[in-house]
Amino acid sequence: MSEVTLSTPAATPDRARLLWLSLRQQWIFFVIPLLYVATTTWFLRDVPEAKVASVRALVMGMITLTIPAGLVAVFLFRLGQYVLVLKPESPSRQMIADVTGLFRKPAAFIVGLPLLAAMVIFNKGMLELKPMIPYVNPFAWDTTMATLDRSLHGGFDPWVLLQPILGHDYVTFAISVFYNCWFLALFGCFMWFGFATRTSVNRTQFFLAYMLTWWIGGGILAVAFSSAGPVYYGGIGLSPDPFAPLMSYLHDVNTRIPILSLDTQQLLWDGYTGKTAPIGISAFPSMHNASALLFALATWRRCRGLGIAFAVYCGIILVGSVHLGWHYAVDGYAGIALAALCWWLAGYAARWHHARAEAQKLDEGLASL
Template identity: 45%
Template sequence: MSAVLTQRIATRPSLPRALLREHALLLAIVALELAAALALCAAYPDKYRHNLQLEGYLATLAMGLVFALCGYTIYVMIFQRPEHLVRYLKQHLSAYLTRERLLFSAPVLGMMPLFAASFTVLKAAVPMVQPYAWDARMAAADAWLHGGAQPWELLQPVFGNPLMTAILNFNYHLWFFIVLATVYWLAFNLERRQLRMQFMLSFVLSWILLGNVMAMLFSSVGPCYYGFMVPGADPFAGLMHYLRDADKVIPVMALQVQDTLWHDYSLHSGTNALSISAMPSMHVASSVLLALLGWRLNRAAGIALTVFAVLIQVGSVHLGWHYAIDGYAGALGAIVIWTLCGKLLQRSEQ
C-alpha cells in the first residue's frame, strides 16, 4: 500500500470512510454468509437448538487475543530477552496499539464471531441438505490414487507407534491456536495491508466455498466413522483399532473428540455446532493458506508453515479424520482461492 493511503488511514476525519472502503468486500461476503445462516435458522427452527451460538464465538474472540499476546510474549522472551519483561511488553504494546490500529482492527474482530457462527449453522446443514453418501467413493479414490492401498497403511511404517501418533495429534490440535493467533495478528497489521486483505478474503472464502459448498456437494463423514455409515468391510477398522491401542499408551485426544461428535450426531442429526463433514479438509486448506502467507513474509516462516501444513495432512489421515483426497482437495482449493484473491486485489489497486 502507498504511503498516501496509509496517511489517509491515520487521518481522523477520513478514518471511518477509509475503514469501510478497506473492508467493504470482506464485510459484504460475511454479511451474505450471515444472511444465509439466519434464513436457514428461520426455515428450520426445530433443527437448530442454539441458533448462532454467538456466546461461544465471542469467547473464542477473547481467546484469540490471548493466544496472540502469548505468542508475542514467547517471541520476546526467546529473541529479545529484555531485562524487565513486563516493562518491555507494556512499552512496546502501548506504542503498537495506537488508536488508529485499534480502529483498523475493529471490522475484522467484529466480523469473526459472526462469520464463525454463520459457518457453523451452514456446516450443520450438510447432512440435512445432502445425506452422507460419498464415503465409499472417497475410500475407493484414495486406494486408486495410492497404488491400491489406503494411505493410512502407507503411513504406518513411519507413524504407527504411540509416540509418533501423539506428536501428530498434538500438532493437529495446535492448528486451532496458530490459525487464531494469525488472524488476530493480521487484524492489527497496518504495515502489510494488501497481504492482510488477501489472507482475510482467502480465509473466509475458503471456509464458505470449500467448507460449506463443497462439503454439501461431497457429503461424507470420514474414515473414523466409515464403519458406522457404509455397509460391508471397513478398510479403516485396522487404523481405528491401532489408535485405540495407542490411546492406552499415550492419550489420543482425537478419539475423544470423534466419540463426542458421533454421539452428538446420533442424538441430534448433526444440526448444531458439533456436526460432521470430511470433504474437503479445512484443517489442510487453512494450513496451506498459512504456508502461502508465510512465504510472503520470509523464507523461515514459509518453510516452518509448509512443514506444519504437511504434518496436518499426514495427521488428518493417520488420526482417521480424513481421506487423503480430502486434504488434496482442500490444499488445491486454498491455492486457487489465494491466487484469485491476490489478482483481484492487484487489479483493484491499478
C-alpha cells in the same frame, strides 16, 4: 500556559473519523460473509433442526476465546522470532515492549475492528451450516472417497502406507498434539494479520482467501460431497470397514499415551448421534489442510522463517489428517488445491482493492497516529 496545546481532545474525533474510514475502506471483507449467510439460509430453508447462532454469543466468543488464544499464539510466534532470528539483547523485555506498545497505538484497533465485525458475520454463516450438513445432505460420499484413495495410491488405503513410518506411540502422540494446535495457529494468524497497524495487500489477500476457501469448501462443497471421514466409516453403517484396524491402533496407543484427537472425535460423534448439541462432521474437502496452506503462504511474505515453519506444519497436517483417521487423503489434496486457487483469486482482488484512493487515504491517516 501559552505553550500548552489541546492535542488530546482533538485526537478523539480524528480517531473516530479514521475508524469510520477504516470501516468504509474494508467493505470488501463483508462481501463473502454476507454471501455465506445467504447460502447458509438457503441450504437450511427446509431443515427444522437448524439453530440460529446468537450474534452476542459470537462476539463474546471472539472476546473470550479467539483474541486471548490469538495473543498467546502471537506471543509464541514473536518470541521464537526474537530468540532464533532477531536476537535482541533481552527477548523478554522486547516482548513486554511489544505488548504494551500494542495498547498505546490505536492504529491496530482501527484496522482490526472492522475485520472483527466481518468475522462475526462470517462465523454466523459457518457455524449455523456446519452442524446441519448431514441434515441438508446425508453422508453419501464416503465409499467413493475411500475408493478414489485406493485408486490414487496403488490399491492401498493411504493410512496403511503411512503406518510403518508413523505407527509408533510417540510419533502418533506428537502428530496428535500438532494437529490439535491448528486452532492456536488459526487464532494466531487472525491476530497477527487482523490487528496489524497498517493495511496491506498480503493481509487483505489472506483474509479474502480464507473466507473464500471456507465459503466454497466448508460450505458449498461440504454439502455437495457430504462425507463423514474414515473415523466414522463403520459408524454410519458402511461395511466392511477398512479403517477399523487404524482406529483400533489409535485406541490402543491411547491406553498408554493420550491421543487428543480421539476425545474430539467422540465429542463430534456424540453431537451427531444426539447425545449432545451437534458441532458438525464434514470430511470433504479438508479445511484443516486448506487453512494450513493459507497460513504458510501468508506468513512467508511477513517472515520467511515462519513461512517455512508453517510449510512444514502444512505437511504434518496432511499426513496427520490421514493417520489420525480424520480424512481421506483426497480430502487433503482437494483442500490444498482449493486454497491455492482461492489465494490466487484473492490476490487479484486485494491488489485492485489497495490501488484505490480510499485505501491510500486510510494508510496516510494511520501513519499520522
